[in-house]
Amino acid sequence: MEQPLLEVKNLTCGYQNKPVFTQVNLSLYRGQLSGLVGPSGSGKSTLMKAILGLIHPWAGEIWFRGKRLQPGTSPPRVGYVPQVETVDWNFPVTAEEVVMMGRYQKQRMLPWASRGDRTAARELLNRVGVAHIARQPIGELSGGQQQRVFLARALVGEPEIVLLDEPTSSSDLQVQHELLHLLADLNQQGLTILLSTHDLNSVATHLPWVVCFNHGLICQGQPLDIFTPANLERTFGAQMVVF
Numbered sequence: 001m002e003q004p005l006l007e008v009k010n011l012t013c014g015y016q017n018k019p020v021f022t023q024v025n026l027s028l029y030r031g032q033l034s035g036l037v038g039p040s041g042s043g044k045s046t047l048m049k050a051i052l053g054l055i056h057p058w059a060g061e062i063w064f065r066g067k068r069l070q071p072g073t074s075p076p077r078v079g080y081v082p083q084v085e086t087v088d089w090n091f092p093v094t095a096e097e098v099v100m101m102g103r104y105q106k107q108r109m110l111p112w113a114s115r116g117d118r119t120a121a122r123e124l125l126n127r128v129g130v131a132h133i134a135r136q137p138i139g140e141l142s143g144g145q146q147q148r149v150f151l152a153r154a155l156v157g158e159p160e161i162v163l164l165d166e167p168t169s170s171s172d173l174q175v176q177h178e179l180l181h182l183l184a185d186l187n188q189q190g191l192t193i194l195l196s197t198h199d200l201n202s203v204a205t206h207l208p209w210v211v212c213f214n215h216g217l218i219c220q221g222q223p224l225d226i227f228t229p230a231n232l233e234r235t236f237g238a239q240m241v242v243f
Ligand code: ADP
Pocket: 015, 016, 020, 038, 039, 040, 041, 042, 043, 044, 045, 046, 047
């Protein structure tokens, strides 16, 4: 059997003394493009943050390429696009500067950008289809453009896997569709991708693999196989889903 790229073993997470989920097991394989689907408050962001080492799990283990990660450390080559509402920054940091910051995440002070930084940022913006807005202030971009800028930033360091938290939830259908197409392209180029969403419609037709989550793993598989009324009911409860 192929070794998973990322493996979550018996993971239990919570806040203060309230658990969000207990004993979750999940394997992600190299080359997968998967959706983590569940209603708001079901623990999707918590699971992603635990994988990224941003919160300490109560129990369980996270393995990356067959090695156990120390709790609270992030996998070596992982990119993250946090849930972003449209940013209305009132200082003029440009799209390419946002991407360049990705190169210096672990430093307290940003150095002056080198020509290499700028070229790398341009290349990444080009890769996500927004090279033309490199010099525009991030606050003046549309939500969909901002999303691509943050995706470009997540691609700094050539990650093997990128986690995107609710990348489609604050955009209209056309923008969602375009983003999912872009993610499919990046996936074709070899990137492993996990995105979370509470919006079934946007993923059912676009994602080859779906993990249904509601305070724990409900089921996983290809959307057509697993989106049965019983599974949808177990995942979304009374929130009815219309295709
Ligand atoms: P989702 O991303 O699926 O909407 P979350 O992982 O954000 O779900 O939240 C799961 C549960 O944990 C919710 O009940 C939420 O209120 C709670 N929660 C999330 N973050 C915190 C926090 N920092 N402190 C306390 N409770 C939190």
